[in-house]
Amino acid sequence: MRICCFMVVLFMDHSPLPDRAAFPLLAANPELVWLDNAATTQKPRVVLDAERRFYEESNANVHRGGHRLGYAATEAYEAARQTVARFINANAQEVVFTRGATEAINLVAYSWGGSELKAGDEILLSTLEHHANIVPWQLVAQRTGAVIRPIPLQEDGQIDMTAFADLLGPRTRLVAISQMSNALGVCPPLEQMIAAARAVGACVLVDGAQGIAHQGVDVAALGADFYVFSGHKVFGPTGIGVLWGRAELLAQMPPWQGGGEMIERVSFDGTTFAPAPRRFEAGTPAFAQTVALAAALDWLAGQDRLAIAQHETALYQQLADGITYLDGVRIVGTAPGKGPIASLVFGRAHPYDVAQFLDERDIAVRVGNHCAGPLMQSLGLSQGTLRVSLALYNTTADIDALLAALEDTLELLQ
Numbered sequence: 001m002r003i004c005c006f007m008v009v010l011f012m013d014h015s016p017l018p019d020r021a022a023f024p025l026l027a028a029n030p031e032l033v034w035l036d037n038a039a040t041t042q043k044p045r046v047v048l049d050a051e052r053r054f055y056e057e058s059n060a061n062v063h064r065g066g067h068r069l070g071y072a073a074t075e076a077y078e079a080a081r082q083t084v085a086r087f088i089n090a091n092a093q094e095v096v097f098t099r100g101a102t103e104a105i106n107l108v109a110y111s112w113g114g115s116e117l118k119a120g121d122e123i124l125l126s127t128l129e130h131h132a133n134i135v136p137w138q139l140v141a142q143r144t145g146a147v148i149r150p151i152p153l154q155e156d157g158q159i160d161m162t163a164f165a166d167l168l169g170p171r172t173r174l175v176a177i178s179q180m181s182n183a184l185g186v187c188p189p190l191e192q193m194i195a196a197a198r199a200v201g202a203c204v205l206v207d208g209a210q211g212i213a214h215q216g217v218d219v220a221a222l223g224a225d226f227y228v229f230s231g232h233k234v235f236g237p238t239g240i241g242v243l244w245g246r247a248e249l250l251a252q253m254p255p256w257q258g259g260g261e262m263i264e265r266v267s268f269d270g271t272t273f274a275p276a277p278r279r280f281e282a283g284t285p286a287f288a289q290t291v292a293l294a295a296a297l298d299w300l301a302g303q304d305r306l307a308i309a310q311h312e313t314a315l316y317q318q319l320a321d322g323i324t325y326l327d328g329v330r331i332v333g334t335a336p337g338k339g340p341i342a343s344l345v346f347g348r349a350h351p352y353d354v355a356q357f358l359d360e361r362d363i364a365v366r367v368g369n370h371c372a373g374p375l376m377q378s379l380g381l382s383q384g385t386l387r388v389s390l391a392l393y394n395t396t397a398d399i400d401a402l403l404a405a406l407e408d409t410l411e412l413l414q
């Protein structure tokens with residue numbers, strides 16, 4: 001079976017876009033099969049260079065220095081905001097820098113949720129959400145008396161749209177939904193969901209933490225109110241992420257953290273706040289990482305995105321086809337139109353044991369509940385799954401190596 005699979009793979013091979021050589025960690029570890037991209041992506045050299053160059057040539061705090069370096073750093077920081085805005089098709093004043101997707105959702109929950117929600121209001125969350133898109137809402141629900149209503153899934157992992165329609169109503173104030181499930185790769189029908197939510201006057205937050213690297217986003221076309229993502233999952237550095245919010249909503253939202261740079265004037269008689277986005281960026285921001293995030297997005301925007309999407313889809317299909325030859329292995333969540341993420345379960349073998357065997361062969365995957373506890377509970381998967389998540393630098397050889405290692409591992413464990 002392995003030979004036959006390899007021949008199919010040779011036949012369908014298209015050159016990976018772009019090459020592993022562009023990623024220093026992958027180049028330095030030619031044996032490494034990195035299939036944990038949903039946790040974090042490896043960084044291209046241009047991103048590492050941009051961050052190092054900033055520290056070497058322009059390092060100064062932003063929005064405060066009365067000197068040339070300070071002006072240059074501020075210019076680079078604000079240029080990065082423009083780059084993010086271009087990448088997601090937004091106005092730069094609607095781009096707020098955060099530490100990541102988690103902080104961005106907490107910001108919206110605390111600021112928008114804390115000021116807008118009242119007892120009895122309803123927040124609809126899909127069952128496939130990451131904890132980052134659940135817990136902040138639970139916290140604000142506790143404070144305000146709002147109620148969380150989970151949207152159930154169909155058997156294939158897709159949103160149950162009939163149930164969603166039933167849950168929507170005049171009490172619905174917010175629908176928070178992922179662009180792509182980090183655990184299953186399933187992509188909810190955002191267009192329909194956003195239209196339905198808006199029809200009842202609800203706001204919509206889209207968690208783009210996984211979707212951004214594979215599908216990008218056009219927030220102007222999306223029609224949501226908030227969109228969030230993390231830099232490190234889209235080939236950028238850690239410690240930097242983005243909240244995009246509609247200008248009219250950001251303008252009304254109160255600050256959520258106080259400190260330097262988010263103010264207009266401070267006195268002991270009272271303080272007034274800067275307009276968005278600075279009102280939400282208290283303290284020294286991660287300016288070097290912000291510049292490197294812009295380098296990552298510029299780099300990605302310069303790639304052949306369609307070819308990348310086709311490449312990732314082909315790799316996913318190679319994996320799904322290969323899995324059918326392995327006894328007792330199943331992909332959970334088979335809804336059409338999925339992203340390149342596969343959650344595997346095994347007949348008798350525990351996902352942790354399988355992952356350990358794979359690690360011995362330098363194949364990195366993730367196991368567990370993937371910070372999606374309610375999803376795993378709804379699927380009855382108490383052991384969680386073994387997740388294979390792909391990125392543009394993965395190759396057919398990576399999938400071959402994984403399938404071969406799974407075959408050997410399962411011979412021992414099943």
Ligand SMILES: Cc1ncc(COP(=O)(O)O)c(C=O)c1O
Pocket residue numbers: 038039099100101102103130132133178180181182207209210230
């Ligand atoms: C769908 C989704 N949302 C939110 C997050 C949180 O991202 P971060 O930990 O970078 O803030 C993740 C991280 O895995 C995710 O996959």
